[in-house]
Amino acid sequence: MHTIFSEGVEKLKQDVESFMEEFVYPNESVYEKQLNEGNSRWSIPPIIEELKNKAKQRGLWNLFLPNAHEETGLSNYEYAPLCELMGRSLIGPEVFNCNPPDSGNMEILLRYGNHEQKEKWLKPLLAGEIRSCFVMTEPQVASSDATNIEGSIQRDGEEYVINAKKWWSTGAIDPRCKVAIFMGKSDKHALKHEQQSMVLVPMDSPGVKIVRYLPVFGYDHAPIGHAEIHFENVRVPVSNILYKEGKGFEIAQARLGPGRIHHCMRAIGAAERAIELLCKRAKERIAFGSTLAEKDVIKEIIAESRIEIDQARLLTLHAAHKMDSEGAKAARKEIAMIKIAVPRASINVIDRAIQVFGGAGVTEDFPLAAHWANARTLRILDGPDQVHLRDIGRLELKK
Template sequence: MDFDYSPRTQDLQARLTAFMDRHIYPAEAAYWAEIEANTRAGKRWTPLQVIEQLKPKARDEGLWNLFLPDSADGANRTSGNYGAGLSNQEYAPLAEIMGRVPWASEVFNCSAPDTGNMETLVRYGSAEHKKRWLEPLLRGEIRSAFVMTEPDVASSDATNIESRIERQGDDYVINGRKWWISGAGDPRCAIYIFMGKTDPEAPRHSQQSMILIPSDAPGIKVLRPLSVLGYDDAPHGHCEITFTNVRVPASNLMLGEGRGFEIAQGRLGPGRIHHCMRLIGLAERSLELMCRRTSARVAFGRPVADQGVTRERIAEARCRIDMARLLTLKAAWMMDVAGNKAAKAEIAMIKVVAPNLACQVIDWAMQAHGAAGMCEDFPLAYFYTLARTLRFADGPDEVHRNAIAKLELGKYAAA
């Protein structure tokens, strides 16, 4: 593996860093001020103008849809809104830069769950799906949601999912209850990619399918937004939704009946890379805040940075961040050269390592800030909620650890 970034990546890193310095960091206070103003006005679920006004600037500077890989880009270029056509390894350090500010990736049309949904449509969607849903997503005109997790079953084992997708003539009828549906609260969310059972009697991993459901289809009811450690993440939102006899054309089914797990694996691999690199960016920013804070504060007659426990944590954070970054880049490289299936152990490992690393570094940074680390004067409390949530999203730690152990034990099974 070549540890150096390509000239193309280095150029994009410089341009993206400059954009963050010019536009994103200076807008952080305005972002929270707009949220507060919308809350007071009863318009919490309103797209934020801070972000919307930056999107044309990012597009004009060629920093748009950077996540979309070259294989998909080259094979499906139907509009001028396709991205730079980067590999996973090339995109990973860019995701880290965006991840330093949690909302920044939306400015570049590189935010979840839209990125995974766009890749899913590129890989598995029909020409009609791409025309109707992919192209508006690529242009940033609409948003989307991925609908899988259910409250009534342990969804860490996706074979437990009970929602039904039943064929009736030229249509499919969908019934079920879902929750933690990221992005469903956004008023621009126009399309759901829904996972449910088409054949409960089929082999275990052939029971599930995925289907496209317009968010305004009759029978859909958003029950409530769910808060994350006190934050509701409006206008993005994580919602609980019921689907009652929702009817869509049979042509909305993706790839074919029983192929839901195949689609899920194709979708989740790249998404995990994106999440992990953004988390590394969040951890890097937290370490920076910790160093600045402890260097400027005096306790017991000397700077907090001179305290042994502070230096121990700063050193440990530096080691852990660099280790996590290298492991994530290795996984990205393996996905590029050998495919997602060959990289499944590395993908599982980064999904365990990166969220735990981020949680620990953010926690140390909060501790170094004292009481200030708990309030909105610094972004650390919000950072922690995001990192802690990602120990569940795209599969909980325990599932990934189990997969890693099975792969490791399998090396010795013959002996």
């Protein structure tokens, strides 16, 4: 593995970084102001569409698609530094149409969708005209084991009848969310990993009920949000199946590899922004006769933070490189390793920055508290730490 990127990728890095500096950071406060001024926090701040149009005009759009984007053809490795830059802002990924869960859903539709499904759902998603959600996790079972899923997909003639209680469906409350990728069991008697299927469910289907939004450490994440959704005898055409019946687990596994790398690079971006804010604060703040930056204890935490960030980045780039060169299955251990190491590093760095900021660090005046909440949640997303630690241990023992 090398850590030198092509001229094309370096140019894209410069373009994304310039766009972040010129448009994204200055408009974070505008976004929050518009969000709070509207009739509802679940309405879309106009600034986000303005920024999306600017990014699209500059060709900084859908950069996440590995080896499929006609203009960039970026691999996971090449996209990683761009993803990191976007992750420095909570609104950054959406500005470039590289935001989860839409990015993962677009990858699914690109790889497994048929022509009709791509025309109806993938095209408007790629254009940033609509949003989507991924509906898998259930409150009554340990959803870290996807074979536990109990949501029902039963065929009735030329329709599927869907019944389930789902939650942590990110983006479902967003008024632009038009379709859900639903994972449930279509055959309880099949082999363990062939019982599940994925079906496209329009959000306006009769029987789809958003019961409540789920805050994260008090953050509602409006206007996107995380929802508990009940599906009560929801009927969709059989043609809405993704790929074929019994392939839901396979599709889910294919979705997770790039998704975990994206999550980790965004978390590294948040940590980078945190250490920058920490250093700036330490240089400006005076306590006990000198700036905080002059105190050895602050120099130590800055050093620890730099070490952890660079370790996390290199480990993630290694995982991305291996997945590109040998496939997601071969990179299983490396992907599990970054899923453990990166959130831990990000949490540590952001927490140190909060400590230096004092009371200001836990307010909404700075992005630190919100980034910390995201990083802590990342230790649960796409499988908790314990699942990945188990897998890493098994693979080491097998060696």
